[in-house]
Amino acid sequence: MNSLMNLLPLLATLAALLSGPLLYGLARPRPALLAFLDGFVLVSIAGLVLLEVVPGAFGDGGPWSFAFLALGAIGPSLVEHGLQHARREAHLATLALAVLGLLLHSLADGAALTPAQGLHEGHGHAREALAIAIVVHSVPVGLMVWWVMAPVFGRTLPAATIAMMCAGTVAGYLFGLELNSVLGARAFAWFEALVAGSILHVVFGRPHLDEQSDHRDPQPPFEGLGNLAALLGLIALARLDPHAGTLQGVGAAMVLLVVAIAPALLLGYAVAGLVTALRTPPDARPSRWTRAWQMAVIGAVDASAARLLALLLCLAALDMVLSSHGVQLSAYWIGMGTIPVWPAIVLALLYLGSLLRRGGRRWLSSVVGANAHEAHVH
Template sequence: MIYLFVSCVSLLAGPIFYRFLNSDHGLRKGLDGFIFITISGLVILHILPDLVKVGGAIAVITVLVGLILPTMAEKFFKGDFGTTQKIAIVLSLFGLMLHNITDGCSIILAQQADASIMLAVGVIIHRLPEGLAIWWMVQPRSGSLWASAALLLMLGMTCLGYFAGGELLIHLNLESTVYLQAFVAGSIMHVILHQHVEGECCKKDMPERIGALIGFAILYMLVNGIGHVHHH
């Protein structure tokens, strides 16, 4: 149970960091760079290769559809960015719900006697940028109440995966959800890219560069050091 508790605390720590760093313009840019690098990097380097391995070229096409479709919808609705962005965020949150269920399942595996502690460490560490990303996506558009509700939903999904993990893994394996996950991965990338451009982070100020470097360091640990044992 201790791993479950710490992973939940890690997820909830994201908004605390966001609020603290958001009070300063320079720190805000560093935070944006950190989130952009870690989340987009995890999707491209950690999630996408598994999707392509199982789903092949169709999975790649599905990711591109998830990435491009919201942009096409914005043009179709004549620049109604608010509606299409909210739809993309809802899709992203749905995908993160599935991911949090598998996080709960992974915590069960980490508690087994022959399991490496690095599996639990991997789950706990990546929950911090995940919590940051959820707050970063939802709070500016929908307010703190909805962002808090989204985090509570993720916590509920983690607990669901923890307490009902064995049965859920049968139905939520990568083979049976590969194209759904591919579409959601594209949607997440659309939201991250849109939020990044919208925040005018492309100026590459020094705080953003520092945040990006920190993001690269954590991403390296997750993908090359810790993330290789954190397969769902």
């Protein structure tokens, strides 16, 4: 009975990987569901890379891991811009590297599920949480493999990839400790960072949708709902994963910063609405106050939400880095005085509405530039 219980996390992980083709098959003829899953994959895979891969890679590989992460994320785009006729080959090379990385990641997942790899006595809850995190994150990983590869290569190659990932998970479960000792920690961390960047490039670029124009059009609010579902799942995983302390710290710092800055942002949106009202002729239709309301709660919010959140996220991450050296910016934010929470709640609702209207990919393109996004489409 005890051996069967030890096998349950492994079996659940394999089932999660195999669910990818089923989920994709259900979504493909349904544009709304397809948009939901597209939004879910975008946020969940990006978040899981940041949650699992990046902290470990930087911990073992040091600052050089950032160079490998950037190379994996930006390198294929540089190749594509320099060799336009070879864009498909560049995508294929990126996909191959990402698949290889996923296979190695499957080995690591299997090793983490090994009972012998369990944490010492008194940390059973941490090991259980890690097992749950591995099982849950395998769902979007399996979905991503089919999502990216099936429209371009048909069913055979993605099916073989998922089968190899399942085999890698089992091999990691059986021989993970021996395999881990063969590779040096620093070299493996650098490779892991390179692969993480490649996975982000594949997911953000969506080469699998380049030739399917009917799937490019956004389906609000379904893409935004997928983004939100993935975000909630990542928050739950961050609370369960015993290795997610860094991400939890960044999240806490970001919440403090949002609470501190929300009143000023709401005032700015109100001023934008007032300026719109003053510039609108009295006999205009819709009325000046209707336009002012639309500008304050929709126009100005949509134009700024993604950039502001990206800036706040960077500041929160900077706070975590500086706090490790004895300097904590969030202490200043807390010291700004007692700030009511309701402006932050109102701001969160406004940004939620913007996410549902626009979707995560339009948010992303507004941060990195529309040209960067369109480069993957044309």
